[in-house]
Amino acid sequence: MNYPLTLTFKFWALGQQIRVQDSAGNLICQVKQKAFKLKEDVLVFADEQQTNQVCRIQADRIIDWSAKYTITLPDGRAVGAIRRQGMKSLWRSSYELLDATGNVVGTIREENPWIKVIDSLVGEIPIVGLIAQRFINPAFLIEMPAGTVLLRAQKQASFIDRRFQIAQKGPITSDQEWLILPSVMMMILLERSRG
Numbered sequence: 001m002n003y004p005l006t007l008t009f010k011f012w013a014l015g016q017q018i019r020v021q022d023s024a025g026n027l028i029c030q031v032k033q034k035a036f037k038l039k040e041d042v043l044v045f046a047d048e049q050q051t052n053q054v055c056r057i058q059a060d061r062i063i064d065w066s067a068k069y070t071i072t073l074p075d076g077r078a079v080g081a082i083r084r085q086g087m088k089s090l091w092r093s094s095y096e097l098l099d100a101t102g103n104v105v106g107t108i109r110e111e112n113p114w115i116k117v118i119d120s121l122v123g124e125i126p127i128v129g130l131i132a133q134r135f136i137n138p139a140f141l142i143e144m145p146a147g148t149v150l151l152r153a154q155k156q157a158s159f160i161d162r163r164f165q166i167a168q169k170g171p172i173t174s175d176q177e178w179l180i181l182p183s184v185m186m187m188i189l190l191e192r193s194r195g
Contacts, residue, residue, distance in 0.1 A: 001177060003168035007188065011162065016189055029054055031185050038062045040069060044182055055079065057186050071182045082183040095187055097144060097179060106144030108187050142180055153184050164188055
């Protein structure tokens with residue numbers, strides 16, 4: 001895969017939709033979060049027409065405090081999962097990457113928790129909050145195994161919070177990508193919905 005990857009949220013979509021492109025502008029996948037669902041249900045497609053499903057990400061519970069989001073292939077086989085670390089995520093957003101057997105094989109963590117604090121405080125100020133959000137860009141480190149940074153996902157400067165970029169920081173195998181990329185997309189959907 002040609003990094004960096006660009007994730008762009010569709011502005012006028014029912015539910016959240018993300019278009020993922022590589023550095024050459026080629027479509028990698030199309031992500032669609034179903035609207036009006038009590039439990040998170042996200043579909044990942046290989047094409048823009050959303051006819052060729054690549055995987056599905058589903059939550060194990062309605063309330064996402066320490067929820068586990070299982071990543072499955074179209075045939076129902078589990079690739080792995082991403083689990084939000086509830087109490088630990090109060091200060092710094094933190095997720096565990098699990099393999100198909102449930103073993104922790106990596107983490108996703110917020111690079112600088114102060115960005116979230118500043119974003120929350122400034123975001124409440126009328127007009128100033130809109131302008132400041134262009135310059136407040138949280139970043140997340142994807143480590144596999146823990147301590148070895150493979151990717152870095154960061155919100156890009158934007159007035160309406162529409163674009164993220166995933167940059168490669170270390171060697172990554174295609175097997176790791178099958179777990180990491182859907183996990184990062186799910187994490188971005190969750191963090192974006194929290195502000």
